[in-house]
Amino acid sequence: xxxxxxxxxxxxxxxxxxxxxxxxxxxxxxxxxxxxxxxxxxxxxxxxxxxxxxxxxxxxxxxxxxxxxxxxxxxxxxxxxxxxxxxxxxxxxxxxxxxxxxxxxxxxxxxxxxxxxxxxxxxxxxxxxxxxxxxxxxxxxxxxxxxxxxxxxxxxxxxxxxxxxxxxxxxxxxxxxxxxxxxxxxxxxxxxxxxxxxxxxxxxxxxxxxxxxxxxxxxxxxxxxxxxx
Amino acid sequence: xxxxxxxxxxxxxxxxxxxxxxxxxxxxxxxxxxxxxxxxxxxxxxxxxxxxxxxxxxxxxxxxxxxxxxxxxxxxxxxxxxxxxxxxxxxxxxxxxxxxxxxxxxxxxxxxxxxxxxxxxxxxxxxxxxxxxxxxxxxxxxxxxxxxxxxxxxxxxxx
Numbered sequence: 001x002x003x004x005x006x007x008x009x010x011x012x013x014x015x016x017x018x019x020x021x022x023x024x025x026x027x028x029x030x031x032x033x034x035x036x037x038x039x040x041x042x043x044x045x046x047x048x049x050x051x052x053x054x055x056x057x058x059x060x061x062x063x064x065x066x067x068x069x070x071x072x073x074x075x076x077x078x079x080x081x082x083x084x085x086x087x088x089x090x091x092x093x094x095x096x097x098x099x100x101x102x103x104x105x106x107x108x109x110x111x112x113x114x115x116x117x118x119x120x121x122x123x124x125x126x127x128x129x130x131x132x133x134x135x136x137x138x139x140x141x142x143x144x145x146x147x148x149x150x151x152x153x154x155x156x157x158x159x160x161x162x163x164x165x166x167x168x169x170x171x172x173x174x175x176x177x178x179x180x181x182x183x184x185x186x187x188x189x190x191x192x193x194x195x196x197x198x199x200x201x202x203x204x205x206x207x208x209x210x211x212x213x214x215x216x217x218x219x220x221x222x223x224x225x226x227x228x229x
Numbered sequence: 230x231x232x233x234x235x236x237x238x239x240x241x242x243x244x245x246x247x248x249x250x251x252x253x254x255x256x257x258x259x260x261x262x263x264x265x266x267x268x269x270x271x272x273x274x275x276x277x278x279x280x281x282x283x284x285x286x287x288x289x290x291x292x293x294x295x296x297x298x299x300x301x302x303x304x305x306x307x308x309x310x311x312x313x314x315x316x317x318x319x320x321x322x323x324x325x326x327x328x329x330x331x332x333x334x335x336x337x338x339x340x341x342x343x344x345x346x347x348x349x350x351x352x353x354x355x356x357x358x359x360x361x362x363x364x365x366x367x368x369x370x371x372x373x374x375x376x377x378x379x380x381x382x383x384x385x386x387x388x
Contacts, residue, residue: 147369
């Protein structure tokens with residue numbers, strides 16, 4: 001089954017070699033921030049582990065794992081302050097959020113838009129009786145498939161100023177749906193009825209797709225636009 | 230601007246498609262892996278989790294490397310690593326080997342992921358919406374077809 005990717009991968013190698021243009025090397029510094037790469041990779045890995053093991057690990061373990069990324073901040077800050085201003089944008093662990101840095105305005109803001117979608121998916125998982133059941137979870141790819149072809153057009157027509165609040169509003173509505181309890185359930189339980197789970201996941205997936213183009217653009221634009229500032 | 234911008238978009242769509250396909254296709258195999266390797270569900274779920282782990286932790290590094298090195302070769306290298314790792318996954322004799330190959334596979338996908346802005350840069354500014362639409366559609370096809378294809382292949386040829 002894993003071999004299903006092999007022909008596509010080979011096609012990617014061949015066509016990539018034939019088709020992709022050679023990139024022009026810019027005059028920017030080619031210095032690679034090795035320590036920044038180590039810190040950032042470890043912090044991201046710790047974050048993913050803590051999120052994925054949240055259900056099974058002991059609270060102490062989760063807390064320790066979650067403390068790891070913030071513990072990097074003083075190191076990152078020190079490195080940022082001691083680095084030459086001209087090279088700060090090259091630092092992977094740069095924390096100079098004020099002043100319109102690449103990391104502050106783009107890398108940190110862009111995933112925040114995507115987090116909304118995942119928050120709803122996690123809520124759906126915790127609010128279902130026996131985990132996120134397969135019919136509910138299939139709503140996510142279905143809605144993404146439906147929305148993806150029109151998301152580019154929507155983005156061109158309405159722009160991010162409208163689509164981002166709309167996407168966030170859809171996620172908020174989804175969370176409200178998930179907060180509804182089934183009849184007869186304990187007041188403290190978070191077990192949403194099946195049809196509301198479907199609806200919430202559908203809304204969250206739609207929201208993810210219409211906000212996706214914007215956060216992708218935030219990460220890739222060479223020059224910030226006025227609306228980013 | 231490249232002479233054949235839509236070919237560039239098509240190549241990046243392949244990368245977007247296989248990344249999502251491979252992330253989704255494996256989810257149905259967990260009970261089978263649990264049985265074949267005589268492992269717990271928590272152990273075999275690392276096949277999925279470690280895949281995301283490697284992607285999350287390597288993506289920013291590859292993004293910076295793509296600014297320093299030649300993007301084209303980094304991207305092709307990503308395809309090559311991903312393909313080799315996918316091939317090796319089929320030969321994994323134990324769970325640890327499978328997880329190691331999956332990690333390698335996702336390091337390859339990290340190389341592919343940092344190039345996800347290529348469709349926008351390849352085409353004229355007024356065509357960027359269409360390029361991103363195709364890119365998003367390729368991802369969506371991967372997301373949607375992964376579980377279906379996984380179910381069909383699991384039922385017919387196994388993992």
